Amino acid sequence: MARPPLFQRATVTRIVKETADARTYVLAPEEGSFSYRAGQFCTFKVNVDGQELFRSYSMSSSPDTDTELMTTVKRVPGGKVSNWMHDNISEGDTVELTRPAGLFCLNETTVPLLGFSGGSGITPILSLAKSALATTDRRVRLLCADRDRASAIFDTALDELVAQYPGRLSVTHSYDVEDGYLDAAKVLAFIGDDAEGDHYLCGPEPFMAIVEEALPGPGRVFAEKFGAAAQSIPGAEDQPSPDSITPATGATGAAELGTVKIQLGRKKVEIARKEGETILDSARRAGLSPPFSCESGNCATCIAEVLEGSATMRANNALDDDEIADGMVLTCQAVPDTPSIKVQYD
Template sequence: MTTYENLTCPATASAVQRFTDPTTWGTFGTQWHSGEQKNLQCYAVHQETHDVKTFIFRCADFSALSFEPGQFITISPVIGGQTLFRCYTLSSSPTRPFAFSITVKRVPGGAVSNWLHDNLKPGGKLKASGPAGSFTPVGHPATKLLYLSAGSGVTPLMSMTRAACDMAGNLDIVFVHSARTPADIIFHAELTRMQAAMPGLRVISVCEGLGDTAQWQQPIGRLDLPLLSQQVPDYKEREIFTCGPQGYMEAVKTLLREAAFDFAHYHQESFDITALNEEPLIEQAATLDQQDVFTVTLSRSGKTFSMLANQTVLSAAKKAGAIVPSSCSQGVCGTCKTALLQGTVEMNHNGGIRQREIDKGLRLLCCSKPTSDLVLDL
């Protein structure tokens, strides 16, 4: 079973360079492209808190996985005879590539999170695509880092911290995590051990209340500018990475604006994880004489349908009955990546596709609107 007990943190002269160099992470396993599906087998499940579990996987062919700390995969379980797609951040470190994990909070009414908690056991199998995502310290060299998270937003920052502890022990990291109560702090025991093992790591937990905890020595309340200034007085000198519910991330940005922080050194997860269970926003209505109308042909099925210029190709294809894998609908996860065989689109993505993939003719259908008739590889 993969564990992070008895960590050692060797400091190397090029620790920061290794940690932030994109070529580093390709050395820890086979390349798993964001549009490629793999068969995964679950071989361990850990209960983190009363409503959070970690699911540890390995590839069915026992191959290693190469990813950057902070990236996510898109799993596609079959639930009730229907394939659903959801993005989950890899909470494990890429320095341990043969076993990798996602850490999932049970969401009331969430089809996939509840299915995972209730049904996925060691030995269970599912398919996944990925890794993908640009929320990573790779490419942002810095010796001083500040990680700000709330709730299950801790997962990408945990991956970054585990990676730093494994291979870059001379980084200066302050990890500030917000939770409802001490019992709701995900990875609390492990972070405490890591802090003892890694001289450059300081962990601060901020809880809204005590819950059933009788004694608590860390801050009570919510993160605000006075608390941040007190706990991390040099925060303006640090590269900041933030992940959590949308309201939390907006509050962090507001307090940093108040402090005149230089946002060139600020990074946050580019999509609201809770929004992944919602349907995409309904597009603005338009009559046929107000918009250009284009014809879309699906080369494999032979299906043809018409769509308006203000529609995304994904939404139009789904309305026409086409089966297109998708998850975030925000141009982040890469699940709907499809080859454009003919025609042109206007695509505004959020990091879910690489330039070399665009050069090969791939497009993200969720954030592409037609500028001509199209032929898709579907």
């Protein structure tokens, strides 16, 4: 079955000012509505000063409660993409983005959902909370850490949800300027008797480290980190990326073990395979400029179809089982495990 183009166009129908430095973009895809799951994200492609940049932003909407697709972007000091979007995108403009991807999603269970958000990390947490409340009987408890009250995103939306689901949803705020920085003791106090719940974490690395180290178990932990593996990628500020993933680099000087055939648009190349080298690195070594962003198996920008041979992905936080069964791989993580392989980018 033919796969739709990786990047599609959508019209920005509305822009909502959430805080002084956060905007929600309401999107209407040109090819009809996107199918997505709560907690997923889209990768945007923008051109800033002649440079093509990619950036992944989580949906703040939920497919179970919202009729519109919404993604929320926080302005980051020095962030090329977030600042460009805030300064240049207006209602009625068209943007390019991938179909939704990511595995930071709800699992079928009855245990409480505990969400831990730092700053703009509330975006996918809000989406998850809305779906959990609307489609299950689970209790939902959120711990939201922000610099101050003025910088807290979605305060009104959270208050409305608490009023809509009394007894099932509770929100605890922690403001640095009023309460001091979040620490392990505050995390443990928040968890209380719900250690067996599903814990969803999203936010900057220092916040994530504090929460993860404090979690007592035995509950499952699902983490969507910001900035862990994309610092060298232009425009990848606050890029969500999985825990403990190191981007693979080319194995320069390694033994040649077959061939890698790559088709990108009208370009076709064949290059000797090197031990431990990802398909993305092989493509770049062959002189191609394939799409990529996070290089950590998270954003699905580098997706390609394996036509011959096979490859194993070191990490995958974007493709589901059906897509893998159809031969799709994340080339930044896919290492060939057959002597020769042939892939085709969308």
